[in-house]
Amino acid sequence: MTGKTLYDKLWDSHLVKQREDGTALIYIDRQLIHEVTSPQAFDGLRLAGRRPWRAESNFATPDHNIPTTKEERRLGLEGIRDPISRIQVTTLGDNCREFGIFELDMNDIRQGIVHVVGPEQGATLPGMTIVCGDSHTSTHGALGALAHGIGTSEVEHVMATQCLLQTKMKNMLIRVDGRLNPGVTAKDIVLAIIGEIGTAGGTGYTIEFGGEAIRSLSVEGRMTVCNMAIEAGARAGLIAVDQTTLDYIKGRPFAPKGDMWERAAVAWHGLVSDADAHFDRVVVMDAADIIPQVTWGTSPEMVAPITGVVPDPEKETDPSRRDNMRQALKYMGLTPGTRITDIKLDCIFIGSCTNSRIEDLRAAAAVVKGRKVAANVEMALVVPGSGLVKKQAEAEGLDKIFIEAGLEWREPGCSMCLAMNADQLGAGKHCASTSNRNFEGRQGFGGRTHLVSPAMAAAAAIHGHFVDVRDILLTLDR
Amino acid sequence: MRKFTVQSGLVMPLDRANVDTDFIIPKQFLKSIKRSGFGVNLFDEHRYLDKGEPGRDNSGRPLNPDFVMNQPRYKGASVLLARENFGCGSSREHAPWALDGYGFRIIIAPSYADIFFNNCFKNGILPIVLDRKIVNELFVQVEAQEGYTLTVDLEKQIITGPSGAPIAFNVDSFRKYCLLNGLDDIGLTLQDAGDITTFEKRWKDASPWYFGV
Numbered sequence: 001m002t003g004k005t006l007y008d009k010l011w012d013s014h015l016v017k018q019r020e021d022g023t024a025l026i027y028i029d030r031q032l033i034h035e036v037t038s039p040q041a042f043d044g045l046r047l048a049g050r051r052p053w054r055a056e057s058n059f060a061t062p063d064h065n066i067p068t069t070k071e072e073r074r075l076g077l078e079g080i081r082d083p084i085s086r087i088q089v090t091t092l093g094d095n096c097r098e099f100g101i102f103e104l105d106m107n108d109i110r111q112g113i114v115h116v117v118g119p120e121q122g123a124t125l126p127g128m129t130i131v132c133g134d135s136h137t138s139t140h141g142a143l144g145a146l147a148h149g150i151g152t153s154e155v156e157h158v159m160a161t162q163c164l165l166q167t168k169m170k171n172m173l174i175r176v177d178g179r180l181n182p183g184v185t186a187k188d189i190v191l192a193i194i195g196e197i198g199t200a201g202g203t204g205y206t207i208e209f210g211g212e213a214i215r216s217l218s219v220e221g222r223m224t225v226c227n228m229a230i231e232a233g234a235r236a237g238l239i240a241v242d243q244t245t246l247d248y249i250k251g252r253p254f255a256p257k258g259d260m261w262e263r264a265a266v267a268w269h270g271l272v273s274d275a276d277a278h279f280d281r282v283v284v285m286d287a288a289d290i291i292p293q294v295t296w297g298t299s300p301e302m303v304a305p306i307t308g309v310v311p312d313p314e315k316e317t318d319p320s321r322r323d324n325m326r327q328a329l330k331y332m333g334l335t336p337g338t339r340i341t342d343i344k345l346d347c348i349f350i351g352s353c354t355n356s357r358i359e360d361l362r363a364a365a366a367v368v369k370g371r372k373v374a375a376n377v378e379m380a381l382v383v384p385g386s387g388l389v390k391k392q393a394e395a396e397g398l399d400k401i402f403i404e405a406g407l408e409w410r411e412p413g414c415s416m417c418l419a420m421n422a423d424q425l426g427a428g429k430h431c432a433s434t435s436n437r438n439f440e441g442r443q444g445f446g447g448r449t450h451l452v453s454p455a456m457a458a459a460a461a462i463h464g465h466f467v468d469v470r471d472i473l474l475t476l477d478r
Numbered sequence: 479m480r481k482f483t484v485q486s487g488l489v490m491p492l493d494r495a496n497v498d499t500d501f502i503i504p505k506q507f508l509k510s511i512k513r514s515g516f517g518v519n520l521f522d523e524h525r526y527l528d529k530g531e532p533g534r535d536n537s538g539r540p541l542n543p544d545f546v547m548n549q550p551r552y553k554g555a556s557v558l559l560a561r562e563n564f565g566c567g568s569s570r571e572h573a574p575w576a577l578d579g580y581g582f583r584i585i586i587a588p589s590y591a592d593i594f595f596n597n598c599f600k601n602g603i604l605p606i607v608l609d610r611k612i613v614n615e616l617f618v619q620v621e622a623q624e625g626y627t628l629t630v631d632l633e634k635q636i637i638t639g640p641s642g643a644p645i646a647f648n649v650d651s652f653r654k655y656c657l658l659n660g661l662d663d664i665g666l667t668l669q670d671a672g673d674i675t676t677f678e679k680r681w682k683d684a685s686p687w688y689f690g691v
Contacts, residue, residue, distance in 0.1 A: 016677040017670055021652040025670060027677055029688045037570065039511035048664070053674075065509065084509040084532055091511050128688060135569040135593060149593055151571035152513075153600035153663070161667045163674055167650070199496060200563040203592055233566065235592050256687035264687040299496050320495050320561060327494070418568075420505045439500045439567060445529040 003274025005171045006238050007206040010146035010271075014129045016163055025163045029128040031155070032114045033060035033101065035092040036420070037133030041156035042095040052099050053162035059123045060096050060103040062089045063113045064420045066413035068383050072422075073411045076107055085421065099159075112386025112412040115139040115353035119223065120386055122252025126241045126268040131158055136353045136436065138229040142222035143249065144241035144271040146206075149230065170204055170280040172234070173273075175211035178287040183470035185363065186221035187355060187434065187453035189213060190228040191293035195303040197283060202234030205281065208273060209239050213287035219248040220359040227354045228436050231300040240272040294340050294466055295438045295451040297328035302438070304340055306456070306468045312336035331440055332448050333428065341466050343450065344376060347431040348407070348461040349443070350454055351383030352417035355434035358392050360454040364434075365398040367458035367472055373406035374464030380407040381423065383415040407461065419444045432460040480602035481660035485583050486629040487556030491620045492546060497560060498567035499594060503576040507532050516572055517579025521547060551624050559616055560587040564605075565594025574601045584630050586637075588613050599653045600663065604632060606647045632658060 004012070016025040038060070045051070052058060065085035072079035080086040089106060096103040104111045110121065115136050118124040124140045130147035131137060133155040140147035150164065158164055174193055194201075207229050214225065222239045229237025239245075246265055249255050256264045292306040302325070304311070313325035313336065329336065334343070350356070350364050361384060373380050382402045384390040390412055393399055399409045416423040417435035419442070425431050427446025434457050435442075438449040452460065459469040507519045509532055522530040525547050527540040541548045558577065564587040565573060574597045577585070583603060588610040590598075598605045608616075619639070620626045629638045632654060637645040656663065667674075682689045 014681075017673050019652065021655075022650065023652045025667065025674070027674070027681060036508050040513045040571075043511075043513075044664075050664070054678075082509070088509050088511055125688065127685065133569060133571075135567065137569075149569035151569055151574075151593060151597035151600060153571060153597065157664050157667065160664045161671075161674065162678065163667055165652075165663060165667065199566055200589060200591070203563070203589065230567075233563070233591060254690070256690060260687050260690070264685075267685065299498075323493075324495050418500075418505050420508065437498075437500070437567060439498045441504055441523045442500050445504075445523065 002278045003276040005273040005277040005279060006144065006208055006240055006271060007146065007169070007171055008277070010127065010129065011168055013127070014146070022167050023165050024168065026129060026166045028131055028158050028162055028164055029057060030123060030130045031058045031158050032118050032130065032132035032137065033058055034064055034114050034134060035062040035088045036064045037152050038095065038155055039088065039091050040152045041159060042099065044156040045099070045159060050160045052101065052159045055100040056102070057162065058101040058159065059118065060092060060101055061111050061114050061117050062092050062106050064414045064418065065089055066106055067421055068410035068413050068415050068423055070411060081422065109387035109391065112389065113353045113356060113414055115227065116356060116385030116389065119143060120252070120388055122249055122255035125249065125255065126245060126271050131164060135230045136227050138235065138237045139223050139227040139353055141226040141229065141236055141238040142219060143245055144239065144268065146236055146238070148235035169206045169235070171278070172202060172205040172207045172281045172283070173279040174207055174209050174283045174285070176209070176213035176285045176287050177211045178213060179216065180213050180287045180290065183455065183473045184290050184292060185453040185455060186217050186224040188290055188293045190225045191295065191300065191303050191451060192290045193285065194228065194232045194300045195293070196285065197232055199231060199299050199301045200233045202229060202232040205234050206236045206238060207232065207234040209237060214239060215242065218359055219244060220357040223357070224354055228300070231436055241268045292453065292456050292469055294456065296332065296334060296340065297325065298331055298438055298440050299324070299328070300436070300438060300451060302328055306340055306466060308340055310334045310336055310338040310340070341468070343430060344465045345432050345460050346376065346378050346429040347425055348377060348380035348457050349416045349431055349433040349435060350457050351381065351385070351415050352435035353385065354436045355454050356383060356385030356389065358389050360434065361389070361393045361398050364454040364458035365401045367455050367469065368405040368407065368462060369401045371405055371462045373461045376464040377461055380461050381410055381416060382407050383410040384412050386412050416443050418442060425449070432457045432466065479660045479662055482583070482602055482604055482632055482657040484629065484631045485556065486627055487583065488552065488554055489557040489559050489620045489626050489628055490546060490552040490555035491559045491617050493561065493617060495561040496563045496566055499565055499570050499573040500567055502565065502573040503570065504530065506530070508570060508572050513575055514579060516576035517581070520576040520580040521545070554581070556581050557584045557586065557628050558582045559613070559620055560585060562587065562589050564590050566591035569593045571597045571600070574598045574603050578603055586613065586616065599657060602657065602660070604630065604657060606630070606637070608645065608647060612645060
C-alpha cells in the first residue's frame with residue numbers, strides 16, 4: 001500500500017461520512033467570518049430557526065469595508081462614511097452577538113484581515129479543517145491545516161451542521177528545489193509558479209508546496225505562497241508541519257498550553273506527506289531560476305521576470321490566449337516589447353492578506369529607508385494586516401521609515417487589495433501592488449494593477465518605475 | 479431551492495476566457511446584506527460605460543454598445559455560453575446571485591473555477607462542462623443564427639439545439655438529485671446529525687486541543 005499525502009491525512013481524519021455518490025461530509029474545526037459573505041448566511045439561519053452547531057468554533061472580524069485612515073478609525077463605526085458599508089459592519093457585530101460568536105470588532109487592537117488575524121491569534125492550528133467565505137482562506141494551509149474558501153450557502157451550512165459537503169480533490173505536489181537568490185521572496189516563488197502552471201493549473205487539486213526553498217521560508221512567507229494557491233485555481237494549498245510551524249504557533253492566545261501543547265505537538269509532527277505518497281501531478285522548479293516577478297496583464301498568470309518585456313500577443317499560437325493577451329494589454333495600456341523596468345507607476349500599495357505581515361513590512365522598510373518616494377508616485381499606502389502587526393512595526397520604528405520616505409502609514413484592513421472601502425486606484429493609473437489579483441477593476445474602476453513582492457513595490461515607490469530590487473539590495477549591502 | 483428539470487432558453491455567448499467573479503459582479507455591490515437585487519449589475523464594468531454604485535438607479539446609465547449583453551438579439555437570454563476557467567477568483571456567491579438575478583439558469587463552458595462551480599448548484603443554476611471543441615462549435619452556431627436556443631434536460635442529461643444530434647453532458651449524481659428536487663443541503667445534512675455527533679465525540683477525545691478556548 002502506498003503512503004498518504006498530507007491532504008489524504010487531513011481528509012481522512014475529518015471524514016464523517018462517505019456517500020455512495022462520491023460526496024462526503026467533512027467535519028470543520030474552524031470557521032472564520034467577515035462582514036461581506038456572512039450576512040445572508042446568518043439570515044438563512046434566522047429564517048429556518050437554526051442555531052450554530054458549535055458557536056465557539058466560529059471566529060469573526062470585519063476587514064473588507066474597514067476605513068484605514070487614523071481620522072476615520074478614531075470615530076469607530078461612525079468613521080465608515082459609506083452608509084451601506086457601515087450597515088454591513090454593524091450587521092456582523094449584531095449577528096455575532098445574536099448567535100454567540102466571538103468577534104474582534106473594528107475597535108479591537110487585534111482586529112485585522114481575517115487571514116492575518118487567524119494565524120496570529122492561534123485560531124489557525126495544524127491539522128484543522130478551516131473554512132471562510134473568502135477564497136484566500138487557502139492562506140492557512142501554510143500551517144498544515146486544510147483550509148479553503150467557500151460560498152455563502154456553505155457558510156450557512158457549516159454554521160448549521162459543522163460540516164461541509166465535499167468531493168475529494170486530486171493531489172498535486174509543487175516542489176521548489178534549492179535556495180532562493182537574495183532579493184527573491186515567497187511572492188516571487190508563487191507568481192513564478194502561477195506563470196508556470198496557469199490560473200487554472202490547480203483546478204480540481206489540492207496543492208502541497210514542498211522542497212528546500214519552501215521549507216526555508218518563514219511561516220509568513222509560507223502564508224504568502226498558500227494564499228495565492230487559489231490564483232493557480234486550487235482551493236487549498238498546503239505546507240507540511242515542521243519545527244518552524246510549531247515555533248510560530250507556540251504561545252499564541254488560542255493555541256493549546258502546557259500538557260495539551262505537548263500532546264498536540266506530537267500529533268502535529270505527523271502532518272507531512274509520507275515518503276511513498278502518490279501525487280497525481282508533480283511540478284518541479286529550481287529556486288535558482290526564480291527572479292523577482294511583475295505581472296503585466298489582468299490575470300496573475302500574465303507575469304514576467306523584472307528583466308523581461310511585455311510579451312507580444314501576435315506571437316501566441318493559441319487563439320483564446322491571444323485574445324486574452326490583446327484584451328489585457330488594451331486594458332493595461334501597455335505595448336508589446338516594453339521593458340518591465342520602463343513601466344511607470346502612479347500608486348504603490350503594500351498590504352493585503354498576501355503581504356501585510358511584519359516580515360513584509362520589514363522587507364519594504366529596508367528598501368525605502370533614508371530614501372524618498374519618486375515625484376510621479378501620487379499615492380503610496382502601507383496597510384498593516386492587523387492591529388498587532390501595526391503595533392509591532394511601530395515598536396521597530398518601521399512606521400517612521402515609511403512616513404519619512406513619503407509613504408502613508410495606515411490602519412489595518414483589506415484596503416486597496418479589492419477597494420471596497422475608500423482606498424481606490426484611479427482609472428488608468430498603474431499600481432505596484434503586493435496584493436493577489438490584477439483583474440480588471442479589482443483595485444478601482446479602470447485601475448491597472450501590477451502584482452509584486454513588498455521589496456519590489458518599495459523599490460518601485462522610490463524610482464517611480466519598476467526596478468530590479470536585487471540591484472538596490474546590493475547597494476544596501478555595501 | 480428552485481427545482482431544475484427541463485429548461486429552454488436563448489443563448490448568449492461571452493467569448494472570453496478566465497472571466498473572474500470581479501468581472502461578473504464588481505466589489506462595490508458586495509456591500510449589500512441581501513441575496514437579491516444583483517441582476518441589474520451583472521457584468522457591470524462591461525455592460526455600462528460609467529462606474530456603477532450600489533443603490534443607484536441603473537435605468538439612465540450609458541450602455542456599452544460593444545458588450546454582447548447589450549445587443550438586442552440576446553435580450554432575455556437564460557443560457558450563457560462561456561470559455562475556459564469561468565468564474566475564477568473570489569469566492570463571492572454574489573456572482574451566481576447576479577447571474578440568476580439577470581435570468582441565467584444554465585452556463586455552458588469547457589471549464590470552471592471550483593468555488594464558483596459549486597456555488598452555482600447551491601442556487602439552482604446548472605453549470606455544464608462540455609468539451610472545448612463542442613463549445614467552439616456552439617459559439618459559431620450561436621453567432622451565426624439569431625434567436626439560437628437550447629433545451630437542457632437534466633434528468634436525461636442531454637442538450638438539444640435547433641439542429642444536429644443532442645449533446646450529452648455529465649453531472650455529479652448528488653448535485654443532480656438536489657437540483658431536480660430543489661433540495662436544501664442543510665436539511666439533508668442534518669438527517670446525518672447522529673453521525674456528526676458521533677464523529678465529533680471521537681474527534682474531541684483524540685484532539686481536544688481543537689475544542690479548547
